[in-house]
Amino acid sequence: MSTHRADGATGHRARPPRRRRRLAWASAVSLTVATAVVATLVTHGSGDVPVGGAPAGTAAGSVNSDAASGLPAVGTLGATEQVAVVTTDNGVKRVTGDDRVATAIAVSGDRFPSGYPSAVLASADDFADALAGSALADAVGAPLLLSGRGGLDPRVADELRAHLTRGGQVYVLGGPRALAPSTDDAVTAAGGEPVRLAGKDRYATAAVIASQVAEASPSGRCDALLVTGQGFADGAAASGVVTAHRPLLYTAGDSMPFATRAALAACTTAGSTATAVGGPAAKAAQAADLPAGVELETVVGKDRYETSAKLMQLAVSGEETAAAQVEAVRDAGTGDASELADDGGADSAPAPASTASPSSSSSPSASASASASASDPGQQDAQYAPSVRSEASSGPVVLASGSDYADALVGGTYHRPVLLTEASTLPGPVADAIHAASGDVHGVLVVGGERAVSDGAADDAAQIASGVAPADVRAKRPSAAPSASASASASAPATAPASSSSSPSKSASASPSSSAAAAGTGGGGAITGAGAGKWFSGASGTGVSDGSFAKWRGSELGIVGTWSDNNSAMVEAWAMQPGQEFGSWQGNIDIAVGAIGGGESWQAASTGAYDARWRQSLTKMKTLWGNKPGTVYIRFAHEMNGNWYDWSVNKGNKDAFVASWKRYRALQQEIFPKSKLVFSVNRESVNSGFNWTESFPGKQYVDVMGVDYYNQYPTANSVEDFRGALGAKDGYGAPKGLQAHSDFAKSVGLPLSVNEWSGISENADSPGFIQGMHEFFSKNAGSGPGQILYDVQFNCDMGGGKFMLYKGKMPKSADMYQKLF
Missing domain, CATH: 3.20.20.80 (Glycosidases)
Structure with a gap:
């Protein structure tokens, strides 16, 4: 087992100075969205950020929790981060950190060991801006970094000072409720140039980001992904598909918000595709009037795991073509992503709590994909999107927890298939998808700690990627070990909790059901010990x-x-x-x-x-x-x-x-x-x-x-x-x-x-x-x-x-x- 920072990875060269320019969809989208959506904000530096500051009581750089990395919160943020990139003999590479902020830094270090010319920064406390920002990170050749809403996490500031090209742009996503205005000042202090991209809510912010992506990485088409913005499951499943040539827009469940409709209305290039992921987005897209030149595709699974499996082919296909287009633009020296200069306007007050704002934590449905049934629109099309069935590029598959969003989102920046998994068991559809693509999958890259994705699940994925049938892998699992959800030993009564410890012997001779006794009483009644x-x-x-x-x-x-x-x-x-x-x-x-x-x-x-x-x-x-x-x-x-x-x-x-x-x-x-x-x-x-x-x-x-x-x-x-x-x-x-x-x-x-x-x-x-x-x-x-x-x-x-x-x-x-x- 070795610990390293991505052998053989290459950094990105410096790019020429920024130039204002307008390109196809980018121009149309920016004009349409900025005119139609109140409080769209695109600023350079910190002077134009709306007043109001961080919410009261919010500590700079604070993050609520780190379940996504398989970890509880680590206490005061700002201490030296603990990150690791570990490769095992069976072809599994694990990239992890103490929490979601540190995991994003670890992924950055793995992808850009020689530094980077720009960066994308999003809130660690909600999925919406970070997922949309993944496309921008791809477009400008940058890492996706996360920070608490209260201000720039000191660890991220250290990361920028160490690896960002001096004066490089840092795209700060979302309004002041997503990332406090002080974040911009901290970015400047760390040597970067903050560029704030925000709308009045997550829908408008995603549209603004998509416009910026189109300017930074024109492809002649305006393909887009649609997922619900009311829950992270479909977005996490789609994280490996969000790229420079396929930015993301949100539906409001099964309805289409105005900002998204405005962005899609600006897309008139024949041959363009809107791919709706998950039942709610499929319903919204089929009920909407898409432009005549845009073809609708749907990818719907019965749950988040099957959805990620169905998206695997979509994530693999087209990657090389898109990458070549992006690199061609950079090689031609056509410049950096430009600001949407005169299309903005003053940012209004933060959206109320009932609005699905970038910093909102409300999620009516934790698993949007799971809500789809056989009768849902798009269910009959729940196969790989037909327009992207092309020659597949090879490389690793990314494995991340399906229980939270953070690891999947930063894992998506590898722009490889991201498959969601249970903590200790590889879901059947995911195993089958890896097996079906084993000729194109070389290795497994796990993002997150062992509590998020166990070594056993990762090892199973590696074996399947090497060509072993999923059924054979499952058959090889040790029968002596309890299952992932085992409750009590086989010898204990089915109704009893697992064994207790006794003094002084390590071994409990009596089962809890026979030895348990009700004792101390708090306000809620007797405690059964x-x-x-x-x-x-x-x-x-x-x-x-x-x-x-x-x-x-x-x-x-x-x-x-x-x-x-x-x-x-x-x-x-x-x-x-x-x-x-x-x-x-x-x-x-x-x-x-x-x-x-x-x-x-x-x-x-x-x-x-x-x-x-x-x-x-x-x-x-x-x-x-x-x-x-x-x-x-x-x-x-x-x-x-x-x-x-x-x-x-x-x-x-x-x-x-x-x-x-x-x-x-x-x-x-x-x-x-x-x-x-x-x-x-x-x-x-x-x-x-x-x-x-x-x-x-x-x-x-x-x-x-x-x-x-x-x-x-x-x-x-x-x-x-x-x-x-x-x-x-x-x-x-x-x-x-x-x-x-x-x-x-x-x-x-x-x-x-x-x-x-x-x-x-x-x-x-x-x-x-x-x-x-x-x-x-x-x-x-x-x-x-x-x-x-x-x-x-x-x-x-x-x-x-x-x-x-x-x-x-x-x-x-x-x-x-x-x-x-």
């Missing part, structure tokens, strides 16, 4: 969903952990959906759901501003969980005593937080009362300005106390170090040591969970820390006040694997964990 002197021991991350972690440690997991901790993810609970990471898991599950996002506040939350979203999230979890026997432990606003999440709590907003928590509790009890609500804090407070216990809402509003506990501040290099820090308090007098957290839980009459914990390889490979954790769990196991109800070892592949015990960088700690747990 693992039994007297026992606790549920579990993990999150690599190897958990496919059973390899449990097999490695030698005992079944009593609980699993996952995250849906941004505004869009919390309403979908992706990991719990059928076919996803824990879609069929029957045991206990700990899920962090976030709370509020960028630009939102606890003050607004306390008045009910976000009740509708919270209600939707709870309803989704209840529906997905159904009558499964395990318990859902919901970590609402987890680690709120830190300063790295949008839902951070400080001295100034703690009262509003308490009121908001009580609102959420009322909704949880109304909608999903069988779940349990966990008040989960970080081990110590960071810049909160107060003792977090003052924000505890009261026993009746909480079921379980929780703490995330990593080996840092201070690092325990021995078990003696660990024991010595058990009673520590933080700088505000709040619990810091594990015993102190247990004591507080006991004082309020609740059990304690350790929701995330692990060593950190860059601090120490300390078996003493592992020993101390197990020792404390064993001595304090149970479900009564102050007792350990469950633990979740954080085995997620982030920071270069620094937290991982299984497949990680702490062999001594891993050995101790295997021995004890």
Whole structure:
């Protein structure tokens, strides 16, 4: 296994100075859209960006979550990013980072190791602008970078300083609600020239971007892709198809918004094609009056995975021709993409929350493709688009998670087929598509971490790409390992959660169903624990969903952990959906759901501003969980005593937080009362300005106390170090040591969970820390006040694997964990 930055890749040469010019579709589109759509914005520099700034309470460069990269959020953004490009012996190349921002940087480094003359920058908090911007990135030979809506992420600024040609253009996509005006100033400070491309909403912004693409990369035709802008699934499936010769426009579900109609109306070149991807876009396109010279094609699958499989042929075909056209324009020295000088106009105020703006996180349908049925328009045409069945170019296929959009979007910038996959299982249509094109597919490129796309799924894809039949690959999978959604061991009763840990033996002799006991009672009623002197021991991350972690440690997991901790993810609970990471898991599950996002506040939350979203999230979890026997432990606003999440709590907003928590509790009890609500804090407070216990809402509003506990501040290099820090308090007098957290839980009459914990390889490979954790769990196991109800070892592949015990960088700690747990 080797780590490198893309051997053999080439950089792009510098291009001549910009010249104003107008070319076919670009001219018509810019005039039509700018005239018809209010608040279209195309500016150079930061002076013309509308006033108003970033939404209140938004930290510069903040990102809500990183599920797309298979990772939870990594804390304060701006630290040195951890990215990796790893190639294995079986032909799988994985490009990943700590979060979606770092993953985009990793892809940039892989594609442009020698630097680049320009860049495209989009919000990391929504899919719409980034997906549309992929075509622009292709047109100008640039990477697609992501940043939080509050301002330029410091890591992106460092990336631009290191690799962008001095004075190179950085296309900043979306209005001030997508990327704050301060982003432009930060781009300038990093050595770039910001060019803001925006419309009043995502539909108008996509049209403006398409116009810019047409000017930068004229092909004589104005082919376009159509996907719904109301959910990311079809867009993610189409990400490998969005290119300089095939820019993207959005439909509003199954209707055609004005900006998109205006852009299409400007396309009058005979032989042009509009390709509608997904059922909603197909309906919208068939109901619309397309120009006479434009042919409509549709690609519709039964779900996002089949849609991506059907698009594979479209993504492969025509690539070489388009690339040659783009390069010919550059070689001819016809100049750079020009601004739409006089077609703009002042940008109006940001769209209201109900408008599908670039920064909006509302998604009526998580999987637009899945909504298509046999009777949907275009379903009868759900084969590869006929006009693009041409000679295929060869190269790797890109594999990305279908559970979120970020990895697929940046993976699409390789302009190779992007196939969506479940975390641990390669969907049948995807496997079949790889097999059918195995003569043209050479290698598998995975974008995202192992929690997003497991090594097993990637290996299956590689074998199939080499010519092995999918059925043969499936038959070779080890039968001893639990399936991706295995719940309990074969010997355990079907109705029982997975095994619990007991003291002092690593092996639980009794199944949970026979030893479980109802004990401590929070506001939501009795807590069913693992039994007297026992606790549920579990993990999150690599190897958990496919059973390899449990097999490695030698005992079944009593609980699993996952995250849906941004505004869009919390309403979908992706990991719990059928076919996803824990879609069929029957045991206990700990899920962090976030709370509020960028630009939102606890003050607004306390008045009910976000009740509708919270209600939707709870309803989704209840529906997905159904009558499964395990318990859902919901970590609402987890680690709120830190300063790295949008839902951070400080001295100034703690009262509003308490009121908001009580609102959420009322909704949880109304909608999903069988779940349990966990008040989960970080081990110590960071810049909160107060003792977090003052924000505890009261026993009746909480079921379980929780703490995330990593080996840092201070690092325990021995078990003696660990024991010595058990009673520590933080700088505000709040619990810091594990015993102190247990004591507080006991004082309020609740059990304690350790929701995330692990060593950190860059601090120490300390078996003493592992020993101390197990020792404390064993001595304090149970479900009564102050007792350990469950633990979740954080085995997620982030920071270069620094937290991982299984497949990680702490062999001594891993050995101790295997021995004890």
